[in-house]
Amino acid sequence: MTKAFTEIGAKPLPQETNSCWSCGSMRAAHFCEACGKVQPPAPVDYFSFFGLPAKLTIDVPALEKEFYHLSRKLHPDLSARAGSQEQQWSLEQSSLLNDAYRTLRDPIKRTQYLLRLEGVELEEQSKSATEQARATGGVKKQIVPPDLLEEVFELNMQLEELKMNKQTEEDDAALTAEIARHKVALEEKYESLLQELQSYWKQWDALMERNPRAESAERKQITGKMVDVLNRRNYIRNLVRDVNTALEC
Amino acid sequence: MTADRIVGIDLGTTNSLVAFMQGDTPVVIPGDDGSNLVPSVVALDKNNQPIIGNSARRFLIETPERAVYSIKRLMGRGMEDIQEELKLFPFRLAEDLQPGEVLRIKLDQKTFTPPEISALILRQLKRNAARYFAGPVSKAVITVPAYFNDAQRQATKDAGRIAGLEVLRLVNEPTAASLAYGLDKKQNGIVAVYDLGGGTFDISILKLHDGIFEVIATNGDTHLGGDDIDNLLITIALDDIRGDLGIDLRRNAEAVQAIRKSVIEAKIALSTQPSVKLDIELPGSKRYRREITREQFEQLIQPIIDRTVGPCKQALKDANLKPEQIDEVVLVGGSTRIPKVRALVRDLFHREPHTDLNPDEVVALGAAVQANILGGRSEATQDMLLLDVTPLSLGIEVAGGVTDKIILRNSTIPASATQFYTTQIDGQANVAIHVLQGERELAKDCRSLARFDLKGIPPMAAGIPRVEVKFLIDANGILHVSAREQRSGKESEIQVQPSYGLTDEQVEGMILDSFDNAEEDFRRRQLIEARNETATILTALEKAKKSPAWGQLTSDEKKQIAKLEKALTAVNAEEDYQAIRKATDTLNHATTRLAELMMDSAVSSALKGKNMEETDLGEGPTAPHPMAKAEFE
Numbered sequence: 001m002t003k004a005f006t007e008i009g010a011k012p013l014p015q016e017t018n019s020c021w022s023c024g025s026m027r028a029a030h031f032c033e034a035c036g037k038v039q040p041p042a043p044v045d046y047f048s049f050f051g052l053p054a055k056l057t058i059d060v061p062a063l064e065k066e067f068y069h070l071s072r073k074l075h076p077d078l079s080a081r082a083g084s085q086e087q088q089w090s091l092e093q094s095s096l097l098n099d100a101y102r103t104l105r106d107p108i109k110r111t112q113y114l115l116r117l118e119g120v121e122l123e124e125q126s127k128s129a130t131e132q133a134r135a136t137g138g139v140k141k142q143i144v145p146p147d148l149l150e151e152v153f154e155l156n157m158q159l160e161e162l163k164m165n166k167q168t169e170e171d172d173a174a175l176t177a178e179i180a181r182h183k184v185a186l187e188e189k190y191e192s193l194l195q196e197l198q199s200y201w202k203q204w205d206a207l208m209e210r211n212p213r214a215e216s217a218e219r220k221q222i223t224g225k226m227v228d229v230l231n232r233r234n235y236i237r238n239l240v241r242d243v244n245t246a247l248e249c
Numbered sequence: 250m251t252a253d254r255i256v257g258i259d260l261g262t263t264n265s266l267v268a269f270m271q272g273d274t275p276v277v278i279p280g281d282d283g284s285n286l287v288p289s290v291v292a293l294d295k296n297n298q299p300i301i302g303n304s305a306r307r308f309l310i311e312t313p314e315r316a317v318y319s320i321k322r323l324m325g326r327g328m329e330d331i332q333e334e335l336k337l338f339p340f341r342l343a344e345d346l347q348p349g350e351v352l353r354i355k356l357d358q359k360t361f362t363p364p365e366i367s368a369l370i371l372r373q374l375k376r377n378a379a380r381y382f383a384g385p386v387s388k389a390v391i392t393v394p395a396y397f398n399d400a401q402r403q404a405t406k407d408a409g410r411i412a413g414l415e416v417l418r419l420v421n422e423p424t425a426a427s428l429a430y431g432l433d434k435k436q437n438g439i440v441a442v443y444d445l446g447g448g449t450f451d452i453s454i455l456k457l458h459d460g461i462f463e464v465i466a467t468n469g470d471t472h473l474g475g476d477d478i479d480n481l482l483i484t485i486a487l488d489d490i491r492g493d494l495g496i497d498l499r500r501n502a503e504a505v506q507a508i509r510k511s512v513i514e515a516k517i518a519l520s521t522q523p524s525v526k527l528d529i530e531l532p533g534s535k536r537y538r539r540e541i542t543r544e545q546f547e548q549l550i551q552p553i554i555d556r557t558v559g560p561c562k563q564a565l566k567d568a569n570l571k572p573e574q575i576d577e578v579v580l581v582g583g584s585t586r587i588p589k590v591r592a593l594v595r596d597l598f599h600r601e602p603h604t605d606l607n608p609d610e611v612v613a614l615g616a617a618v619q620a621n622i623l624g625g626r627s628e629a630t631q632d633m634l635l636l637d638v639t640p641l642s643l644g645i646e647v648a649g650g651v652t653d654k655i656i657l658r659n660s661t662i663p664a665s666a667t668q669f670y671t672t673q674i675d676g677q678a679n680v681a682i683h684v685l686q687g688e689r690e691l692a693k694d695c696r697s698l699a700r701f702d703l704k705g706i707p708p709m710a711a712g713i714p715r716v717e718v719k720f721l722i723d724a725n726g727i728l729h730v731s732a733r734e735q736r737s738g739k740e741s742e743i744q745v746q747p748s749y750g751l752t753d754e755q756v757e758g759m760i761l762d763s764f765d766n767a768e769e770d771f772r773r774r775q776l777i778e779a780r781n782e783t784a785t786i787l788t789a790l791e792k793a794k795k796s797p798a799w800g801q802l803t804s805d806e807k808k809q810i811a812k813l814e815k816a817l818t819a820v821n822a823e824e825d826y827q828a829i830r831k832a833t834d835t836l837n838h839a840t841t842r843l844a845e846l847m848m849d850s851a852v853s854s855a856l857k858g859k860n861m862e863e864t865d866l867g868e869g870p871t872a873p874h875p876m877a878k879a880e881f882e
Contacts, residue, residue, distance in 0.1 A: 062864060068458065068459075068461050071461065071634060071636060072461075072634055075634060075636070075724070076663065076724045077418075077622055077623055077634060077635070077724070080417055080418070080623040080624075081623070081624070081625065091663050091721070091723060091724070092665075092721075094663050094724075095662075095663035095665040095721055095722075096665070098660070098661040098663060098664050099665055099666075101661070102660060102661065104663075187608070187660070214567055
């Protein structure tokens with residue numbers, strides 16, 4: 001374990017045994033400290049897999065270091081000559097390691113994952129809504145974030161105008177410049193949302209410090225705010241994509 | 250330890266090599282002709298004995314109908330995606346090939362699947378290694394293009410098995426190359442590997458960190474390489490000849506191969522000379538003469554080599570890196586000897602690429618390094634660990650023919666994803682899942698990997714079963730699927746129909762124990778196939794006897810079936826494959842009505858929501874395809 005992780009205060013893994021199946025020594029969570037053998041995977045969430053509490057502010061360089069450290073213990077290369085059971089464990093453990101690392105190192109994926117653990121469904125990413133829209137050939141309803149209403153309205157008008165110009169093969173440089181300006185503003189907004197999200201991380205982490213099991217209104221309130229930021233972020237991302245397509249074609 | 254001797258193999262489009270770690274240094278094992286490269290050419294001689302490598306090359310010109318090259322282009326592919334290849338390469342497909350079937354190539358009167366032809370090349374390499382060690386070799390690491398999809402990887406693994414090799418790992422070619430470079434260059438930083446070979450192009454971007462080789466992004470084109478340059482030059486020559494001499498040689502295989510040989514020599518010479526003269530003897534004692542300057546050559550190939558730019562830019566984008574952030578660029582593959590290719594790489598990455606190691610050998614050397622890592626490591630490989638990625642996103646077809654991506658490209662492997670499914674009809678026993686690979690939005694634009702049938706779901710009302718399906722991509726980049734119905738805790742059976750692949754039984758039947766005894770081999774193979782058929786029909790019959798359809802047969806029909814069944818069991822114990830075939834055919838014929846009755850009852854019983862235990866056919870109506878995904882609170 002790297003220093004950074006022990007400092008955060010690792011939560012013990014929920015596990016049935018804590019001795020190695022092979023040599024009987026006390027073992028680390030995923031492999032045996034004494035003989036190095038891979039241990040059977042336990043069903044844990046990604047935070048617990050890394051021995052981390054369910055907090056959103058993560059020391060990513062330390063996470064990477066731990067990822068490399070665990071890779072050296074769990075990767076299937078190391079059990080290539082072992083029995084088939086050990087190979088299977090190694091395969092499952094290292095896929096869990098990779099899945100967990102991929103999710104936790106990315107700020108957005110990490111937040112989405114935590115929200116899913118909290119039982120929150122992200123509206124914009126709701127698969128049922130997407131599928132229903134596709135099945136009925138309709139367009140998924142998007143709720144325009146209130147603070148963007150005016151800007152989106154104006155932008156949509158301009159995009160419409162651009163489309164008409166394209167049909168009549170007119171070239172309105174001022175219009176294109178105006179749309180490009182909107183795009184830059186949206187991109188800035190997109191970036192600033194990450195900072196807003198991080199402010200909610202702090203609130204969440206503080207709550208976890210105080211009482212990680214709290215069934216409080218505060219818990220719901222913070223996750224609600226994070227969902228809101230992610231939805232606005234998605235909305236802007238889709239909008240920027242539309243603008244790019246309109247400008248390119 | 251002789252038992253653990255693991256070789257590294259580069260199974261290339263144009264050339265194949267086998268290498269081994271000697272102490273702390275990987276070395277290429279030469280063939281009996283002293284050459285490190287074994288051309289990936291397979292031919293059948295007059296006695297139908299397979300000839301591989303350098304000695305097979307003359308067959309390309311003398312008896313082209315008995316020889317094949319660049320078979321790697323067909324690995325793991327179906328008829329519909331090789332139409333371009335068929336225009337450019339002299340592949341002769343078996344006439345009776347059905348759509349959706351694994352390709353079969355004709356060599357004289359015999360037919361071979363691409364994995365079988367690759368297996369012949371692998372077996373040659375295995376023999377070369379066995380001679381070198383003076384002992385048998387049975388384990389190998391084989392390299393594949395990083396951009397190979399699941400089916401192409403599976404086909405390569407099958408080829409290994411057919412050749413009698415246990416394939417311990419498939420390693421991506423550019424990654425293998427980075428291992429060979431990393432061996433003596435212990436350093437940290439970002440490395441780009443540009444690999445332009447005979448038939449495939451890969452770009453991989455890696456992060457080196459204290460011996461860990463972590464691939465951050467990979468991209469490529471599995472149909473781009475030196476072959477394309479050759480084909481362009483051949484086309485130009487053929488057009489010239491038709492224009493100047495008024496003869497169309499397109500259908501003259503011997504002449505085309507003679508032209509091919511000359512233009513390849515010219516292409517190679519142009520990497521070091523300012524111009525070359527083509528001088529080719531044509532049928533009717535005419536000659537085709539033409540001078541090509543390097544400038545002309547570079548203009549001609551520009552559109553081909555420009556096709557490598559897109560993948561490079563995409564890989565950089567996926568890695569979230571600018572060209573300036575790349576510390577080293579490594580060149581791999583014979584086509585990177587072309588000065589124009591080197592210039593292109595220099596422009597792309599703003600730095601001089603490394604060419605210290607022989608670009609033809611570096612992949613095999615890296616495979617040997619990985620073999621050493623798997624086989625227990627030497628001092629040199631002590632701290633080395635390769636973390637590779639999946640090149641293509643894995644998806645599931647959902648309602649509306651849309652691909653729902655569940656494992657994104659450039660995810661470190663092994664990687665997994667879990668999905669939940671339910672039923673749409675009361676009592677439905679099966680759920681069909683269509684697995685796709687690719688980046689496109691619509692399922693029809695992605696590569697179909699396989700269709701899975703989840704079978705034996707306990708009968709419940711629609712929407713109640715909750716089947717958990719786990720998709721896992723292993724360290725070879727190959728997909729594994731497992732399923733469990735959560736409400737009953739019952740493991741669901743998964744039946745896989747690979748879209749373009751051989752079944753396990755087919756591979757078993759192809760294993761080349763010894764091609765030297767061609768007759769005996771043929772007989773054994775026929776016997777294995779015949780016995781497989783027997784097993785299939787007997788199992789089906791056992792199941793059928795428990796179905797209501799069995800009760801609908803007359804007692805005479807039942808007696809007749811029982812008699813034929815007994816006869817088949819008896820003859821199956823003998824070695825005569827023709828007799829076994831005959832007995833299965835007879836039994837098959839006698840059970841036609843039974844099969845029809847079963848089809849009817851299966852459909853009606855499932856529609857009534859009847860307990861499937863009673864019919865136990867595992868053949869209820871497959872859900873409207875593709876299956877909608879379950880949503881749970």
